[in-house]
């Protein structure tokens with residue numbers, strides 16, 4: 260049991276998501292939203308490049324959401340006009356991580372709220388470690404598939420859901436049309452919050468991984484359950500442990516993210532405009 264209200268006995272997380280969506284509709288003036296974005300480490304400036312922010316809502320004002328736990332993440336969500344298309348993006352400036360111990364329902368609450376708000380697609384971004392030496396810090400990589408090493412799932416009971424093509428081939432093709440230099444990789448989620456040992460990074464490579472991180476896979480599974488189309492983009496902020504001789508630090512991660520923010524924001528804005 261966790262201290263999240265989402266885990267209180269008898270609570271239906273989908274009902275709380277509908278309540279959250281109702282608050283967002285009221286506070287943003289938009290009865291529905293079209294696309295959701297979850298901004299991970301290094302992706303924080305993206306919202307400004309998508310279009311005008313119509314409303315900024317404190318996470319703590321929305322049922323089921325909590326304050327940001329990570330330095331460099333903002334505890335607000337925004338309703339952003341997508342250019343002058345008349346469509347709206349719901350942009351989450353932070354996420355709840357599995358390692359926070361608030362339970363899986365809290366981790367996927369944003370995605371479920373986005374679906375309840377009318378979104379048809381979600382863009383999941385993160386900062387992560389890279390296993391390929393050619394991916395310098397600041398390289399954006401499309402997630403082609405994932406390996407979930409958390410031993411957890413957002414699905415409860417005997418809910419069997421197919422995860423083939425979880426990360427939309429259509430949206431990956433669209434992203435590559437916009438930036439043909441984008442590589443793709445398999446994202447491996449560890450629980451964290453410690454970074455991996457070099458031996459664990461070797462293991463991730465052996466089982467087919469290209470990227471290591473602490474988020475995204477549980478959200479993607481919940482997004483599939485909710486019927487959302489999914490695009491996953493990782494920002495490689497550091498070589499994974501043992502790939503480079505230098506130890507990892509969170510400060511370096513934040514710096515690499517800040518340095519790449521403009522480029523990543525532009526890329527995402529151009530993708531969102533065409534989803």
Ligand code: 8IG
Pocket residue numbers: 300386387388389449451453454455471472473496497498499500507512
């Ligand atoms: I930023 O190297 C970032 N997040 N697991 N490993 C894991 N998570 C990360 C890393 C990393 N870099």
